[in-house]
Amino acid sequence: MRCMSLVWVTSLAACATMSSTAAPTASELDRQVRELDRANRSLMEVTTIGQSGEGRPIHLLRLGAEGGRGSGPDDRPALLIVAGANANHFVGGDVALGVARLIVSDHADLLETTTVYIVPRLNPDGAALHLEGNGPRRSYSRTTTSDDADGDGRVDEDGPSDVNGDGVITMMRVKNPPSWMNATLVVDPDEPRLMRAPKPEEGEIAQYAMLVESIDDDGDGKFAEDGFGGVELDMNFMHQWPEHKDGAGDYPLSAPESLALVNWMLARPNIAAVLVFGPHDSLVKIPAAGKMDITGEAPVGIENDDKAIYEKMSEVFKEITKMKAASTPDSDGAFYAWAYAQYGVPSFSTPVWVRPDQIESEKKDDSAKGEGAKAPGGADARADSGEAEGGVTTAEIQAMVAEFQAADEARQREMMQELRSMDPDVRRRAMAVGQGLPDPGPAGGAGGESKEKSKADENEVAWLKYSDDELDGAGFIEWTTFDHPQLGEVEIGGFVQGLMFNPPADELDRLIDEQARFSVELMNRLPHVEIGEVAVERVGRGVWRVSLEATNAGYFPTMLAIAEKVRRVPGVTMIAELDENRILAGDKMQQQRNLAGSGGVARAEWLVTGGDNETFEIVVRSPTIGEERVSVTLNN
Numbered sequence: 099m100r101c102m103s104l105v106w107v108t109s110l111a112a113c114a115t116m117s118s119t120a121a122p123t124a125s126e127l128d129r130q131v132r133e134l135d136r137a138n139r140s141l142m143e144v145t146t147i148g149q150s151g152e153g154r155p156i157h158l159l160r161l162g163a164e165g166g167r168g169s170g171p172d173d174r175p176a177l178l179i180v181a182g183a184n185a186n187h188f189v190g191g192d193v194a195l196g197v198a199r200l201i202v203s204d205h206a207d208l209l210e211t212t213t214v215y216i217v218p219r220l221n222p223d224g225a226a227l228h229l230e231g232n233g234p235r236r237s238y239s240r241t242t243t244s245d246d247a248d249g250d251g252r253v254d255e256d257g258p259s260d261v262n263g264d265g266v267i268t269m270m271r272v273k274n275p276p277s278w279m280n281a282t283l284v285v286d287p288d289e290p291r292l293m294r295a296p297k298p299e300e301g302e303i304a305q306y307a308m309l310v311e312s313i314d315d316d317g318d319g320k321f322a323e324d325g326f327g328g329v330e331l332d333m334n335f336m337h338q339w340p341e342h343k344d345g346a347g348d349y350p351l352s353a354p355e356s357l358a359l360v361n362w363m364l365a366r367p368n369i370a371a372v373l374v375f376g377p378h379d380s381l382v383k384i385p386a387a388g389k390m391d392i393t394g395e396a397p398v399g400i401e402n403d404d405k406a407i408y409e410k411m412s413e414v415f416k417e418i419t420k421m422k423a424a425s426t427p428d429s430d431g432a433f434y435a436w437a438y439a440q441y442g443v444p445s446f447s448t449p450v451w452v453r454p455d456q457i458e459s460e461k462k463d464d465s466a467k468g469e470g471a472k473a474p475g476g477a478d479a480r481a482d483s484g485e486a487e488g489g490v491t492t493a494e495i496q497a498m499v500a501e502f503q504a505a506d507e508a509r510q511r512e513m514m515q516e517l518r519s520m521d522p523d524v525r526r527r528a529m530a531v532g533q534g535l536p537d538p539g540p541a542g543g544a545g546g547e548s549k550e551k552s553k554a555d556e557n558e559v560a561w562l563k564y565s566d567d568e569l570d571g572a573g574f575i576e577w578t579t580f581d582h583p584q585l586g587e588v589e590i591g592g593f594v595q596g597l598m599f600n601p602p603a604d605e606l607d608r609l610i611d612e613q614a615r616f617s618v619e620l621m622n623r624l625p626h627v628e629i630g631e632v633a634v635e636r637v638g639r640g641v642w643r644v645s646l647e648a649t650n651a652g653y654f655p656t657m658l659a660i661a662e663k664v665r666r667v668p669g670v671t672m673i674a675e676l677d678e679n680r681i682l683a684g685d686k687m688q689q690q691r692n693l694a695g696s697g698g699v700a701r702a703e704w705l706v707t708g709g710d711n712e713t714f715e716i717v718v719r720s721p722t723i724g725e726e727r728v729s730v731t732l733n734n
Contacts, residue, residue, distance in 0.1 A: 121188035121189075121191065121192055121225070121228075121229060122191075122229075123226070123229045123230050124154055124222055124225070124226050124229075124230065127157065127191075127218070127219060127222075128155070128157075130195060131144045131157050131159060131195075131218070132144065134159065134195070134198060134199065134202075135159075138202045140163065140164065141161055141162065141163055141202050141206055141209055142159060142160065142161055142198070142202060143159075143160045143162075143171075144157065144158070144159055144160075145157075145158050145160070146158055147217065147358045147359060147361075147362040148354065148355070148357075148358025148359075148361075148362070149354065149358070150221070150222045150223045150241070150354060150355055151223055151241055151242065151243050151353065151354050151355070152222075152223045152226075152242065154222040154223060154226065155222070156217065156219070156220060156222060156355060156358055156359075157217065157218055157219065158215060158216070158217055158362075159198050159214075159215070159216040159217075159218065160172075160213065160214075160215055160216075161198060161201055161202060161209055161213065161214040161215075161216070162174065162176075162209050162212075162213035162214070163206070163209045163210045165210070169725070171209075171213040172213065172366065172368060173368060173724040173725060174211060174212055174213045174368060174724045175211075175212050175213070175368060175370040175624035175625060175626055175652070175722055175723055175724065176212065176213035176214065176215055176366070176368045176369045176370060176624075177212065177213070177214050177215070177369075177370070177371050177372075177373060177617060177620050177621055177624065178214075178215045178216075178217075178363070178369050178371070178372045178373070178437075179194055179197065179214065179215070179216045179217070179372075179373045179374075179375065179617065180216075180217045180220055180359070180372070180373075180374050180375070180376075180433065181193070181194040181216075181217065181218050181219065181220070181374070181375035181376065182194075182217075182218060182219035182220050182221055182222075182225060182375075182376075183220040183221050183331040183332050183355075183374075183376050183433060184221070184224075184239045184330075184331070184332060184376050184377055184599070185221050185223075185224025185225050185227065185228060185238055185239050185240065185241075186228075186237060186238065186239045186595065186596050186599050186600075187239075187375070187376055187377060187449075187599045187600070188225070188228075188596065188599070188600050189375075189450050189451055189599065189600045189601060189606070189609065190375030190376055190450055191218045191219045191225070191375075192606055192610075193375055193450050193606070193609050193610050193613050194216050194217075194218040194375055195216075195218050196606070196607075196609075196610030196613075196614070197216070197610060197613050197614045197617055198214075198216050198218075199610075200610065200611070200614035201214060201614060201617065201618065204614075205618055205621075208618065208621050208622070211626065212621045212624055212626075213368065214617070214621065215366075215369070217359065220331060220355050220356075220359060221240075221241055221331055221355055223241050223242045224238060224239065224240055224241055224242060224328070226242075227242055228595070234259075234260035234264075234265050234266055234267050235265065235266050235267065235594075235595050236258055236266070236267035236595060237267075237595045237596070238328075238595075239330060240327075240328030240329055240330050240331070240345060241328045241329045241331065241353055241355060242328055243327055243328055243329060243353070244327055257312070257315075258310045258311060258312045259311065259312050259313055259315075260311065261311050261312065261313060261580065261582065261590065262311075262578075262580045262590050264575075264590075266575060266594060266595070267310070267311045267312075268311050268575050268590060268591055268592040268593070268594070269308060269309065269310060269311060269590070269591065269592035270308070270309045270310070270311050270312070270580075270582070270585075270588045270589065270590050271283075271293065271306045271307070271308050271309075271577065271588065271589045271591075272306060272307045272308075272309065272585055272588050272589075273305055273306055273587075273588075273589075274305060275306070275307040275585070276585075279307045280304075280307060281304040281305055281306055281307050282295065282304050282306075282307065282308075283295065283296070283304055283305070283306040283307070283308055284296045284302055284303075284304060284305055284306065285305075285306065289559055289562065291562060291574060291576070291577065291591075292555070292558055292559065292562070293306060293308060294555070309321050311590055313582075313583065313584060314584055328345065329345060329346075329347040329352060329353040329356075330345035330346065330347075330431075331353055331355055331356050331433070332376060332377070332378065332427075332431065332432040332433055333345050333346040333347070333430065333431035333432070334346060334347045334350060334351060334352060334353050334356045334431055335350060335351070335356060335360070335431050335432065335433050335435070335436035336350040336351070336431075336436055336440060337396070337431070337432075337435045337436040337439045337440050338391065338396075338398065338429070338430040338431060338435065338439075339430065339431045340428075340430040340431050343430070343431075346431055350431070356433070359433070360436075363437075363441060367666075367667050367721030367722065368721060368722060368724060369441075369443060369722075370443055370444075370624045370625060370654065370722040370723075371443055371444045371445070371446075371620050371623075371624060371654065372434065372437040372438075372441075372443055372444070372445040372446070373445075373446050373447075373448075373616075373617060373620060374433060374434040374437075374445070374446070374447040374448070375447075375448065375449075375450050375613070376433075376434075376447055376449070377426065377427055377449055377599065378426045378427060378429060378432055378434055378447040378448075378449070379424035379425070379426040379447060379448060379449055380408070380426070380429075380434060380445075380446055380447045380448075381411065381412050381415040381416070381421075381424075381446050381447070381448050382412065382415070382416060382421045382422065382423060382424040382448075383412075383424070383426075384399075384400070384405070384408040384409060384412050385398075385399030385400045385408070385429070385435075386398065386399035386400070387399055387400050387401070387402050387404070387405040387408075388401070388402040388405075395663075396439060397438075397439055397660065400438065400660070401658070401659040401660050401663070402659075403658075403659035404444075404658045404659045404660060407444060407653075407654065407658070407695075408444075408446075410653075411444070411446060411619075411620075411623075414616065414619050415446075415448070415616055416458075418612050418615050418616050418619070419448075419457075419612045419616070420457045420458040420459070421448075421452055421456060421457055421458075422456060422457065422458050423452065423456040424448070424449055424452050424456060425449075425557055426447075426449075432447075434446065434447040438658075438660060439660060439664075440664060440666075441666065442657070442658060442660050442661035442663075442664045442666045442667070443658065443661065443722075444654060444658060446620075448613075449599070450609055450613060451599075451600070451601040451605060451609055453560060453561070453564045454564070454568065455560060455563075455564070490524055490527075495524075495527050495528055498513075498517075498528055499528060501513070514570075514571070525566070558593075561573065561593065561597060561598055562574060565593075565597065568602075569602075572594075573593060573594055573597040574591070574592065574593055574594065574597075575590075575591040575592060575593075575594060576591050577589040577590070577591035577592075578590060578591060622653075623652055623653035623654050623695075624652050624654055624722075625650050625652040625654050625655060625656045625693070625695065625720075625722055625723050626650070626651055626652045626723055627648045627649065627650055627651070627656075627670070627693070627700075627718055627720070627723045627726055628648070628649050628651045628726075629646065629647075629648050629649075629716075629718055629726055629728045630646070630647040630648070630649060632644065632645070632646050632716065632728055632730050633645045633646075634730065634731070634732060634733065634734065635734070636734055637705070640707050640708065640709065641682065641705065641706075641707055642705070642706050642707075642708060642732050643703065643704075643705055644674070644703065644704050644705075644706055644716075644730055644732075645701070645702070645703040645704075646672060646701070646702050646703075646716055646718075646728070647699055647700070647701050648670065648672065648693075648699070648700045648701075648718045648726070649693075649697060649698070649699050649700075650693035650694065650695060650696070650697065650698040650699075650723075651696075651697075652695060652696075653695045653696055654695050655692055655693060655694050655695045655698060656669070656670055656692055656693045656698070656720055656722055656723060657669065657691070657692040657722070661692075662691065662692060667720075667721040667722065668689065668720075668721065669689050669690055669691035669692055669720065670689065670690050670691075670692075670693055670700045670718065670719070670720045670723070671687060671688070671689045671717075671718070671719045671720065672687070672688045672689070672690075672700065672702040672716060672717070672718050672719075673686065673687045673688075673716065673717045673718075673719065674686055674702075674704050674706065674714065674716055675714055675715045675716065675717060676704075676706060676708075676714050680706055680707045680708065681704055681705070681706055682705040682706065682707065683704065683705035684702070684703050684704035684705060686704075688702040700718070702716075706732075708732045709732070710732060710733055711731055711732060711733055712731075712732045713729055713730060713731050713732070714729075714730055715727050715728065715729055715730065716728050716730055
């Protein structure tokens with residue numbers, strides 16, 4: 099991670115990008131998949147599903163043994179893993195490649211009966227903007243197609259820019275902005291690095307406008323309104339497509355990347371489940387069941403009859419990863435939602451990594467934490483005035499800040515570390531005073547009365563704490579004043595790119611192991627049919643009754659409830675490979691729409707003619723299970 103210097107309160111503290119650092123450039127990704135291919139020729143094939151808008155390949159890894167069940171890997175039940183639709187989510191692609199390596203090395207036996215398809219980077223152009231660009235770092239999740247966002251006949255003429263030249267594009271907060279720029283926010287007194295809506299009932303009046311760091315390049319009074327247009331790939335699929343939402347694209351599948359993925363999938367009916375590595379979560383908290391759109395037909399979440407499957411896989415996932423919480427953006431137009439609601443297979447999504455506080459862990463005794471702690475500069479953490487333990491007086495807070503501002507950089511670093519080890523309430527108050535705000539006082543207030551909880555976004559509060567406690571503050575650039583050429587004095591700062599998506603590099607091996615284990619669990623639960631003994635009974639000279647049972651030995655049904663509704667693929671078909679004039683009763687081709695998971699049975703019976711010991715074959719076929727054959731001999 100390439101970081102700038104860390105300085106507390108009045109100085110810049112930032113990293114240009116927060117990522118797993120293993121994220122490969124386009125050329126590096128090409129090299130990695132070629133190496134995987136060369137090392138695993140008997141189990142892996144590397145191809146592409148198409149090209150990005152800028153002509154980069156969208157790689158596909160197919161894991162499957164050539165000599166296994168069926169005529170080949172594309173005829174077996176398959177799991178599809180898709181990563182990298184969101185260009186900020188580097189960890190998804192890193193983990194997808196790691197999962198491929200682990201499955202090939204540790205679970206080769208499964209690849210004789212199942213197939214795994216992996217798309218490690220659906221949005222290579224967006225990734226290249228971050229990994230190969232020479233400009234300042236910024237948060238950008240979309241494809242890089244141009245767009246006339248402000249309708250002035252020009253494209254990309256007024257986008258975000260690194261106004262203060264620190265190498266990072268973050269946010270600007272403008273106090274008492276001009277009349278044409280609406281003020282909508284106030285500084286949160288409980289956490290002065292964050293903004294929130296004012297409380298009119300308490301007499302608060304909005305003072306700040308918040309903008310992406312930029313200059314009004316085209317002189318239209320707007321800032322950063324026409325940079326890269328781009329398509330948010332997880333808003334560009336057909337299911338619940340958000341037509342009027344920025345980033346959704348001109349129409350569903352308008353992006354070549356999303357169109358290539360759908361076209362490739364529609365040609366592969368053997369895909370029986372989908373797993374997405376991206377910002378959405380549908381495993382820690384499963385989608386709502388039984389909720390329909392305005393037509394009353396299409397599910398907004400999942401069908402009631404599919405809920406038990408999602409609950410079971412959520413249980414398995416949480417047991418492996420220990421995740422107890424995960425935030426998720428809106429799913430309208432998202433790939434994983436389309437894969438369930440219109441493609442008709444179990445479809446799951448996970449952000450792969452979450453903050454440490456969102457993972458189950460053994461409770462630790464923190465009762466001694468902060469006891470006897472000293473404030474930076476030597477001030478006792480317990481005020482002489484009788485305040486609650488861990489509190490300090492306003493004078494002591496002010497003394498801390500004054501000492502910090504007068505100290506050299508080495509001492510400032512030392513003081514910053516000291517402060518972070520202290521009570522969070524002390525840190526909160528010091529940050530406020532350091533930014534010129536009044537001391538908000540102890541969280542408990544006078545007389546021990548509880549203070550109203552901050553209205554700042556709770557998720558942002560948690561990310562700030564993670565940045566402070568785990569990253570030494572490197573996930574947030576402290577607000578610093580800057581003389582903007584058009585707006586006058588502004589403050590520039592905010593969260594850095596990728597903080598909320600990507601883990602520290604030393605977490606990567608754990609995440610790969612977890613997602614490989616869950617992928618194997620999915621592979622083991624895909625539907626697959628086992629044909630029981632075929633019953634043959636002589637009912638007359640040269641006439642035989644032949645009956646068969648085929649059982650779904652997988653956990654997933656051959657069709658979910660949603661698949662039966664959308665009717666994208668046929669059911670399980672049993673075919674007697676005989677000339678039709680030899681079949682006296684029973685259709686040559688008999689079909690059962692669905693086989694329930696864990697033992698669902700399909701039955702077929704024919705009355706046929708034939709000589710003693712004559713043989714023929716019965717085929718059991720389904721798009722999601724492939725094809726199984728059994729030889730029948732006409733004798734008792």
